[in-house]
């Protein structure tokens with residue numbers, strides 16, 4: 623446990639060393655961890671817990687997740703159950719269905735909760751936007767959150783590589799007096815690198831903003847804009863692709879992650895440094911109002927309503943697939959598909 627101070631803001635970071643295996647086993651020894659859902663998070667978190675010998679069961683409806691779980695060693699009647707049965711057996715219930723799935727299953731889950739159970743989320747969505755989701759837990763259970771700051775796929779692959787994805791944690795309701803200990807312990811047990819504290823509201827506001835902006839929305843928009851400008855000025859697809867995508871993700875961005883932006887700048891040419899230092903504030907000025915607008919849309923619940931409405935339509939999946947197909951067919955991603963084949967070393971297959 624380390625206290626850090628950044629710009630006068632004090633925070634406590636929980637590290638793996640704070641919860642060695644024996645301590646985790648002691649805290650979690652009477653828990654039946656029931657994981658509902660086998661999407662990226664349910665899969666990653668459940669497999670990481672199972673590999674370390676914790677008492678974990680999975681609750682699913684019959685269908686694609688069920689089949690996948692069976693293929694990965696979960697056995698019906700032993701550690702794989704229908705959702706309500708798993709929820710009843712669990713004392714620490716990890717509610718990891720899709721956010722729309724959580725809304726649909728909540729009326730049933732609510733009936734399965736026992737006094738003193740711990741209801742665990744990996745997103746603040748259901749609780750914070752309860753006006754829309756109707757997810758209002760009973761007062762006699764702990765309600766906690768542990769949100770890995772990365773895809774569920776990397777929760778698993780980093781764990782297998784001996785690394786860890788950082789996660790935020792929060793306590794919304796402490797009925798047993800043990801909510802904090804429970805969420806910190808399970809947060810480390812799912813394989814997190816370190817934990818930092820948040821609230822359900824702060825988590826959902828930052829997460830929805832992040833994925834709409836830097837992590838996904840903004841990055842797609844910015845890459846497309848640059849690629850199209852280069853192509854419109856007569857640059858070849860290879861040149862536009864390498865300058866907008868390949869160089870970013872294969873060379874420069876990993877350096878930022880490793881040592882920071884200043885270090886990446888310091889290791890580029892003086893020409894690149896001068897230009898980037900001059901243009902960065904112009905982009906900041908242009909983009910900040912859009913991020914601010916996005917944050918407000920998240921804060922007012924507008925983004926949640928849009929998401930719930932879209933995801934609850936019966937044609938949601940085919941519509942989404944069509945949108946993703948349109949993206950895949952954009953020239954830059956078609957170029958990527960062809961040009962990635964020329965990488966000298968093929969990437970290791972994702973586990």
Ligand SMILES: NC(=O)c1ccc[n+]([C@@H]2O[C@H](COP(=O)([O-])OP(=O)(O)OC[C@H]3O[C@@H](n4cnc5c(N)ncnc54)[C@H](OP(=O)(O)O)[C@@H]3O)[C@@H](O)[C@H]2O)c1
Pocket residue numbers: 659660661662663664665683684685686687688717718719720721722723724726727744745769770771772773774775
């Ligand atoms: N994806 C991430 O990287 C990430 C990162 C941090 C936090 N989170 C949070 O973690 C939670 C889980 O997200 P996820 O991405 O792992 O899962 P997801 O892909 O959003 O959801 C998939 C799971 O939900 C089940 N499901 C959906 N609707 C259902 C319904 N009506 N009834 C029963 N099951 C239903 C699916 O089962 P079927 O196969 O049977 O349809 C599948 O097992 C969410 O709260 C999410 O916001 C996700």
